[in-house]
Amino acid sequence: MSYTPVLLDGKALSKEIEESLKKRVANIIRQTGVVPVLATVLVGNDPSSEVYVKMKGNACERVGMKSLKLHLPEETTTGQLLAAIDKLNNDDSVCGILLQHPVPAHINERECFDRIAAEKDVDGVTCHGFGRMAMNEPAFGSATPAGIMKLIKHYNLPIEGKHAVVVGRSPILGKPVAMMLLNENATVTICHSKTEGLPEIVKGADIVVGAVGKPEFIKADWIKDNAIVIDAGYHAGGIGDIEISKVKDRAMAYTPVPGGVGPMTIATLIMQNVESAEIQLFKNIKLQSDIEGGVVELAETPALL
Missing domain, CATH: 3.40.50.10860 (Leucine Dehydrogenase, chain A, domain 1)
Incomplete structure (x- = not known):
């Protein structure tokens, strides 16, 4: 099955937001x-x-x-x-x-x-x-989770009824983005680096949010086809928490690193x-x-x- 993945261009959207803020x-x-x-x-x-x-x-x-x-x-x-x-x-x-x-x-x-x-x-x-x-x-x-939600909504991606898996539990990223997704009627699972059976849990996700703070911790083969892939990590060498380069061609939508969530x-x-x-x-x-x-x-x- 072929997909036409949507690149979630946070850099472009941030410029649009700034233009509107200038007027305000x-x-x-x-x-x-x-x-x-x-x-x-x-x-x-x-x-x-x-x-x-x-x-x-x-x-x-x-x-x-x-x-x-x-x-x-x-x-x-x-x-x-x-x-x-x-x-x-x-x-x-x-x-x-x-x-x-x-x-x-x-x-x-x-x-x-x-x-x-x-x-x-x-x-x-x-x-x-x-x-x-x-x-x-x-x-x-929290600014990063709220920015993620704005990006998802800007591209009219489905949230309601979808299974979102958030990998990360920090008080300023993982936990708040999970609550924001829940408020938009997603079914949310919060995981972390010590979660048992993590690959299988991620494979069930329609929306994957990488917020664990470890370079490419979330492997591409954990993620199912046509998922929405949000990478909130940024590490040396311009990589995130997810193997984006190996999953982007079969995702419904994905954030580039850099230029997405940041x-x-x-x-x-x-x-x-x-x-x-x-x-x-x-x-x-x-x-x-x-x-x-x-x-x-x-x-x-x-x-x-």
Whole structure:
């Protein structure tokens, strides 16, 4: 049986999203005189984290927002980081806060994540935000899982009634994407590197999400024909968590690595910061947005709390 696989082009979609965000940011500035700000907090000198923070700052600039970069030394304590987050929570000019993961091992990362105010949790990392998202209530979802869902929906791929297997259980990727798929009426199985009989479980999946954090851990021969293959991993050499090169020709759809999930993570983070700015700066007024030369009224954004 032959297939015409769909390449899920996250890079192209992220550019479309940024173009729409430019208009929304311009509208915020026009109506309030305030330029939305995303605060990024980086602790230590991890080279990869520094690159990621720079990429997020560049994305802010592309859509007309400001990026406030707070770089703390490696020896920063949990208490000092909590104090820095408190300061950002109380800064009315800051619409969103991103604490770059991972922080140094001596810091209680979960305590620091949960210190971020819910209305500024644009990266979807707090327990409160996860709980609301899991209950299908308004909340900012974790950026990578939310980006995956936007990518799937953009290409009109089937989710309802399908069996999705998520390989990975991290609190900012595996668990939230499983809940998001469940909220879209998929039947979801969560697995991980220690799951017994993993190849056979994956073979039953209509949707496979690789989020285990190990290079090409998920083998091509585990995946059935005509499955939707989402690879959320990225490792040295430009490979992901799945043997994409060996399965892409018989998949219904697949994400390239790089250029699939990665760009959607940043685009989703920036979009959620714009949404946070609209909520905080407009409060209960209706927004006016110039779209394709016309003026369109947008409904009030639901409260997050």
